[in-house]
Amino acid sequence: MGTITTVNPATGEDIETYEEMDKDAAIAKLEACHAAFLDWRLTSLEERADIIRGIGQALRDNKEELAQLMTREVGKLIGDSRDEVDLCAGICDYTADTGPKELADEQRDPGNAGRGIITYSPIGVVYGIQPWNFPAYQVVRYSIANLMAGNGVLLKHASNCTGSGLKLAELYKEGGLPKDLFSVLVVDHDTSDAIIEHDKVRGVTLTGSDKAGKHVAEKAGKLLKPTVLELGSNDAYLVLEDADLDMAAKVCAEARLYNNGQTCINGKRFIVTEKVYDDFLSRFVERFEAIKVGDPTADDSDMGPMARADLRETLQEQVDESVKKGAKIACGGSIPDGDGAYYPATVLTDVESGQPAYDDELFGPVASVIRAKDDEDAMRLANDSRYGLGGGILSSDTDRAVELAKKHFDTGMVFVNVYGVADPSMPFGGVKDSGYGREHGGFGVKEFVNAKSIFVGSA
Known part of the structure; x- marks a missing residue:
């Protein structure tokens, strides 16, 4: 024993x-x-x-x-x-x-x-x-x-x-x-x-x-x-052309960083249409840079440590491998000095197929931002994953977003203009891997x- x-x-x-x-x-x-x-x-x-x-x-x-x-x-x-x-x-x-x-x-x-x-x-x-x-x-x-x-x-x-x-x-x-x-x-x-x-x-x-x-x-x-x-999952959140970008940045940041970024149903890939990509990214990165990482028992901490040091090392390896294969670090991206398994809120851009940040689950506070040509391309990219637990759609046209969720999103759960983890009244689970x-x-x-x-x- x-x-x-x-x-x-x-x-x-x-x-x-x-x-x-x-x-x-x-x-x-x-x-x-x-x-x-x-x-x-x-x-x-x-x-x-x-x-x-x-x-x-x-x-x-x-x-x-x-x-x-x-x-x-x-x-x-x-x-x-x-x-x-x-x-x-x-x-x-x-x-x-x-x-x-x-x-x-x-x-x-x-x-x-x-x-x-x-x-x-x-x-x-x-x-x-x-x-x-x-x-x-x-x-x-x-x-x-x-x-x-x-x-x-x-x-x-x-x-x-x-x-x-x-x-x-x-x-x-x-x-x-x-x-x-x-x-x-x-x-x-x-x-x-x-x-x-x-x-x-x-x-x-x-x-x-x-x-x-x-x-x-x-x-x-x-x-x-x-x-x-x-x-596992690699949940995609779609930021469509008609999205309210301030609201989208807020929801997407919460979706990625909730529970110190260690939730199966965290948003992990953020697929943004070309038309609003630059404006969304600047708002998104600004929110990540404002995150206060610190003592999880303190009321003013926005994010605590990762659960184990070895998990943090694995996450860093995934970030490094993604950068080696073409991703760029918009903020964060490296293990800080000091005690504890802390890791900064991190945004990666230029994320593409073949990188861990695109293909795999990054179980920590690292967001992968992916550029889509248009709304249709964004939906295609969202489903381009072996996983299918959850996902999200940010759009001013709620009815259209619901139709996309019903007919095209290949996941067990979809959040429209909101981030959520679970509710006793709603079924929880996924498809594919x-x-x-x-x-x-x-x-x-x-x-x-x-x-x-x-x-x-x-x-």
Whole structure:
């Protein structure tokens, strides 16, 4: 067994050290979760909803403690951490309010029986592998939906936010969730693969890179286990010829820099039509140059550090490689001196296919600005990506932008004249190398259930 030491990315100081579980200990937790599921699956939808409301209240009651912990572990701005806890509590409320209706039996009239019933039966233990960029939200997003559905839930969290995962388990218990129904596995990758293969794990969900998603999908697919994958992205925001450029620069800057630039659904490529390119770029760069990078616990910091020093090094390599292949640095672009994993708000121009800034996901505060001939060319460039999670359109003609979003944008989500991360009422997920399956919006509670058909004839 190894150990995990969490590190504060703002200071480089160690926070806590945790012992990893061996395979036997992890499987024991899995077995206990399955045993708890056998009782939980028989509880009514209303009983489950009441407990989920209780979890939401426990999150609110412990908001500051959890927010401070997340900021220490991954460098989020403290205000963003508090907002994240609020979002998680809101997911609990939404799920408790809507879950019983979404999962209620449906009546049908089949031709070969007197009546038909569709019932949504839980399937068992769902294993979630989650990243560090939203230490609470990523966990709540999949676990609350599956608990509502009647499943048991296991979590393997990213090692650098181990403390946040364990804290959530405490809060779920405080909210009234039965023992062992939600368990955290502090394990290495080999043990994680063994958990996927165990016969009592009935579904697997992962949020992470497309490389990790392919590995998990292959492991689960060989055993015919369903998966939900929310993977990387290279979201494009289109600035069309009729866009309000001040508004566009504001929205696009927020889209790129929110959460220290480390969000799957951050805007990453900004595709600007020739007609407004120069005017937009000057406004955009001005906003980036005004960003104050500093202590994430300080109220006047606009951006904190990246979550780990090695991630910052990878980002710098991507920037350097892009510049080597023709990109130009409009601002930022180099690792600063001093402690902590800080990186400046950076804008790259002359970004073209063949550069990491065009082809790959830059998971940090680096924006790629790409020139398009016109609106049609901008839409073509937006879809010229192996990814398809989200994207945005900036235009004064909202109706036209919505039509482009509906008919031409090859992504799971589109934001028109606004930037947003997630909402419990709207489905979340992508296409292509950004994965498959949906969470939120009534979709997540049905990803890991058995839609069972019951045909009823006369007695």
